[in-house]
Amino acid sequence: MFNHFDDRGQAIMVDVSGKQPTLRTAVAAATVFLKKETLSAIIEGKISKGDVFAVARLAGITAAKKTPELIPLSHPLAIHHAAIEFSTDENKGVITIEATVRAFERTGVEMEAMVSASVAALAIYDMCKGADKGISIGEITLLYKEGGKSGTYRKQQNKSSDSA
Template identity: 50%
Template sequence: MAAPASALTHLSPDGQANMVDVGEKAETVRTAVAEGCVTMKAETLATIMAGNAKKGDVIGAARIAGILAAKRTHELIPLCHPLLLTKVAVDIAEDTALPGLRVTALARVTGKTGVEMEALTAASVACLTIYDMAKAVDRGMVISGLRLVEKTGGKSGDFRAAD
């Protein structure tokens, strides 16, 4: 069931979109971790892991793309605040059970608003970059499982996704 409009922080009482005023909120350390997966053929994964992709270092490029995306989230997602991020890390690990790559992104800030969108944006753009760099050999790759894994700090407290 959808939350009533009055519970949505980015809507005014008359239903108009607006940027939340965080001016009165306390600055706290806020961290968010998001993840996503790119499932692919085993041969594609082997090519990436061997460093033989024609476009170059897939994992390195995807890591940089994810970090850059986190830093530009406010330009991509309407109503997000620009944040002075203190940490962004993107980890990309081989997962032969998929087969594919598992992306984990961490974003941290000391500020007045959370970094969930920055972590989610980093993970999603890293996954998209993996797809872009390997699509010549495997157009059937699937990006899935994009989700917030955990967040800490702020008035709403901590969150940890169920496994």
Template identity: 50%
Template sequence: MSELTHINASGEANMVDVSGKAETVREARAEAVIDMAPETLSLILSGQHHKGDVFATARIAGIQAAKRTWELIPLCHPLMLSKVEVSLIANQETSQVRVESLCKLTGKTGVEMEALTAASVAALTIYDMCKAVQKDIVISSVKLLEKTGGKSGHFKADA
């Protein structure tokens, strides 16, 4: 395992200096899985939810969150994202929604935190919009699926 990059020689938290790094195309995909009652998922999919289009709101929230990750996570760099995509895939058989995010840029630092934040906030938005009809919704399996670019190269989570 490599050294922690956000800790200086004195053991203090610090922001990594990326000024000497080369700009490369960097991309990351992340996911979150949401388990809910079949009735709740049906309400969302039928468009009958009293708060409106749950998936559209979650998608926008995820995109906005990715763009503001540097304000939420200490020591993250503000990034000029060139692409943020949030997909929501409903599975009525398992009564789950899978949120997948994709973040991309050409820059000196990775976009893993932005992708993870997008997926997490989209999932939290679904919970927020549905908590009036079901409070025991479970958000799980928030994880990095894949990342490319940068010095550490390509990473892909085990299937």
């Protein structure tokens, strides 16, 4: 079992140098709650700061690449793919963000996907805060991961954590 602490209790970056690189994929999600009118304005391109989804997409992709600068013990990875997709529910005023990250590496890309979804959500907040003071960001969660020794994980609906 990997540990982020040495035998003296000091934080360390896990040594993955002995592991073989494999294709790693992770998908994470974040949820943004806002007024229905604000979501309509986003969809219609009427937010004064510009194209909310375009800015959030770029913020999320950039965040995936910057994860080791933000999460102290994460490894710098050569990200081979990062993508952000949005789905909306205009009746509820909800945006769901899905971040997918892929790399051929010695360690997983779960943190990169989680940071990506989180920062995309924060970018939506930033772009829309002038129009809607009540925006909130909900659950940020890992939906899927594959690659490496631990195998595949798929989050099951309505459960906090289950393996596939």
